[in-house]
Every structure is written in C-alpha cells, then in structure tokens.
Amino acid sequence: MKLIKKDEFLNFVDSLIKIDPRRVIGVKSKGNKFIFDTLNSANELRLDYDVTILPPKKYFLPPTETLLKYDLTDKFSVEAVNEVTPLIIIGVHPYDLIALQQMDIVFRDTYQDHNYIRKREESILIGVNIQNVSPYSFAGSMGTATTEEGFDLMLTDLGDEYAIEIGSEKGEAILNKYAKIADADGDTINKVHDIKGKIASKFKKQLNFPPEELPKLLEENYDNELWEKNAQKCLSCGSCNLVCPTCYCFDVQDIVELNLRRGKRVRTWDGCLLEDFAKVATGENFREDRAARYRHRFMRKGKYLYDRFGFIACVGCGRCASACLPDIADPCKVFNALKEG
Numbered sequence: 439m440k441l442i443k444k445d446e447f448l449n450f451v452d453s454l455i456k457i458d459p460r461r462v463i464g465v466k467s468k469g470n471k472f473i474f475d476t477l478n479s480a481n482e483l484r485l486d487y488d489v490t491i492l493p494p495k496k497y498f499l500p501p502t503e504t505l506l507k508y509d510l511t512d513k514f515s516v517e518a519v520n521e522v523t524p525l526i527i528i529g530v531h532p533y534d535l536i537a538l539q540q541m542d543i544v545f546r547d548t549y550q551d552h553n554y555i556r557k558r559e560e561s562i563l564i565g566v567n568i569q570n571v572s573p574y575s576f577a578g579s580m581g582t583a584t585t586e587e588g589f590d591l592m593l594t595d596l597g598d599e600y601a602i603e604i605g606s607e608k609g610e611a612i613l614n615k616y617a618k619i620a621d622a623d624g625d626t627i628n629k630v631h632d633i634k635g636k637i638a639s640k641f642k643k644q645l646n647f648p649p650e651e652l653p654k655l656l657e658e659n660y661d662n663e664l665w666e667k668n669a670q671k672c673l674s675c676g677s678c679n680l681v682c683p684t685c686y687c688f689d690v691q692d693i694v695e696l697n698l699r700r701g702k703r704v705r706t707w708d709g710c711l712l713e714d715f716a717k718v719a720t721g722e723n724f725r726e727d728r729a730a731r732y733r734h735r736f737m738r739k740g741k742y743l744y745d746r747f748g749f750i751a752c753v754g755c756g757r758c759a760s761a762c763l764p765d766i767a768d769p770c771k772v773f774n775a776l777k778e779g
C-alpha cells in the first residue's frame with residue numbers, strides 16, 4: 439500500500455490529463471448529481487460523490503457503437519470497427535467495479551466480444567472507497583460496498599492524504615511514473631482496514647435477508663401477484679435497465695445508405711422493460727405483457743444470471759430506484775416484499 443498527499447494526487451491527475459486529455463475520465467458534479475465525464479482539470483474531480491447517474495459501463499459498452507462497415511461499390515468489402523481509446527477512469531466505487539467484473543464474465547462467455555474486451559483491457563480503473571452513501575443504495579447488504587479486486591488502483595480518503603492499494607502492474611506503473619508517493623506503514627494499513635470494515639454499516643437501506651437466498655425466493659414467487667400489481671404502474675420507459683451497471687442487453691441494426699451500396703452495423707443499448715424487446719421478425723412478442731417484462735428483470739437479476747454464472751446480477755447501486763418515476767423498480771423493496779410474503 440502507498441500514500442499520496444491530496445495536493446500531490448491532484449498533480450498526478452493533472453499530469454495524466456496533460457499527456458492525453460481524451461484519456462482521463464473522472465467523477466464530476468452536474469447540478470446536484472454526479473457523472474463520469476472527461477476531466478479538463480483535476481480540480482473538477484468529486485471523489486466524495488454518492489452515486490453517478492450512469493455507471494462507467496458506458497465507456498466499454500457505449501450507448502451506440504458501430505461494429506462493422508460494408509461497401510458493395512466495387513467488390514463486397516467488410517471492415518470490422520473497434521474504436522478504442524485507452525481510458526484512465528478515476529473514482530469508480532466498489533459496486534461499479536464488481537458490476538464490471540460481472541460484465542467481463544458475460545462478454546467473455548460463449549462469444550468473445552472483442553469490442554468490449556479490448557476497451558476493458560486497455561483501460562485503467564482507479565477506484566475510491568465510498569465516502570457518502572446514496573439514499574437509494576443497498577450495496578452494504580449485497581456484499582459490494584467494498585472490494586479487494588477489479589481495480590488497478592484503489593483510493594481511501596485519510597484526511598490530508600489518500601492511501602492507495604495497488605491492484606495491477608499497469609496501475610503501479612502509472613503511479614511510479616507520474617506520482618509522488620510514499621510507502622504506507624502498518625498503522626496506515628490497519629486504519630484503511632478499519633475504514634473499509636465500517637463502510638457496509640453506513641447504508642441505511644438493507645436487504646432483510648442474505649442475497650444468496652434470492653434465487654430460491656424468486657423461483658418460489660414466479661406467480662406472486664406483486665408482479666401484476668406493480669406492473670400496472672410501469673411506464674415501460676426502460677430507465678431502470680439503462681442506468682443499471684449490470685444490464686448489458688443490446689440491439690443490432692444495419693443502417694444502409696440511400697444508394698444501397700454502403701452501410702454499417704450498429705449496436706445500441708436495449709432493455710427488457712421496453713415493449714419491443716422480445717419482439718422477433720415475424721411480429722411475435724414473447725413478453726408482450728407488461729407484468730411479464732417487469733418480472734423478467736427481477737428474475738434475471740436474482741435468479742437467471744445466478745443459475746448461469748453464479749452471481750447475483752444486482753450490485754445494489756440504487757440507480758434504478760432513483761430513475762423510476764412510479765417507484766416500482768427498486769430491487770431492495772421488491773425482494774424484501776417477496777420475502778415478507
């Protein structure tokens with residue numbers, strides 16, 4: 439573990455920005471909310487944020503991304519497109535780091551998604567331990583309030599300085615090259631350990647049972663009337679999907695130029711709450727019913743992906759709860775309600 443004075447940390451970030459301003463992303467304020475965005479100066483960084491509107495997923499699975507271009511003008515030619523800017527993302531909270539690790543598993547599964555994988559491999563993630571808790575978040579009971587992996591560097595605020603845990607060789611390399619650091623002593627290591635140990639208890643919102651019980655609970659409640667009752671208020675806006683760090687569904691479309699000779703294949707974010715999500719070519723819609731779509735999202739978070747990959751695909755960030763106008767998207771509320779019967 440290393441130590442860096444706060445003013446030296448800002449110098450470190452400014453040095454990174456100077457090398458390539460396109461590469462350095464950090465958490466900034468936007469009105470009374472927070473976003474991940476390109477940093478123009480280290481002074482814009484807000485490492486005391488509670489939660490960002492969108493997770494850092496948007497840099498690895500962009501909302502719109504061209505996958506290939508084709509041209510039939512002379513002879514048929516196809517060019518794979520994979521635009522990668524190696525990013526340094528500063529201020530990622532542990533629950534978002536864990537969500538990215540889940541995405542890594544999904545995008546490396548049966549099909550290796552090179553567009554996603556290269557962006558991830560070429561990026562550097564500088565995490566920060568949570569200082570302020572979002573009132574919507576229940577990461578404390580999902581085991582995602584802290585993490586020992588998934589970062590290149592991890593900061594813990596110690597007042598005048600940050601403790602820095604090193605998670606990878608590339609994290610260590612940029613630190614050694616651009617930052618003025620000192621070794622942390624045993625007392626500091628214990629202090630960081632104590633701070634991390636107390637973070638989970640700062641979350642007021644809690645799941646009332648261990649998350650490991652979710653797959654069974656959901657299986658037993660597939661026909662619960664709660665799905666229909668809550669879904670009556672659902673606007674099918676898809677916001678709960680789009681803000682979620684563990685939702686990864688996308689649509690793929692061919693966009694053909696008017697001359698019908700050239701075109702491109704583009705993928706865009708999609709969401710299982712949207713009406714057309716499960717519509718197929720013949721017009722058949724496998725989840726036409728709003729309640730079926732509403733239930734599907736919770737089944738997917740707490741059971742289907744658990745059955746497939748062995749993890750609960752909700753890290754408790756609370757973004758969906760804060761984005762849902764009729765207030766029916768909150769997994770913590772829904773899961774607790776199912777448990778209470």
Ligand code: SF4
Nearest residue numbers: 682752753755756758
């Ligand atoms: S389901 Fe909601 S609380 Fe869970 S990870 Fe997604 S946005 Fe966050």
Ligand code: SF4
Nearest residue numbers: 672673675676678762
């Ligand atoms: S649950 Fe809420 S956020 Fe999700 S689609 Fe329905 S209204 Fe929109």
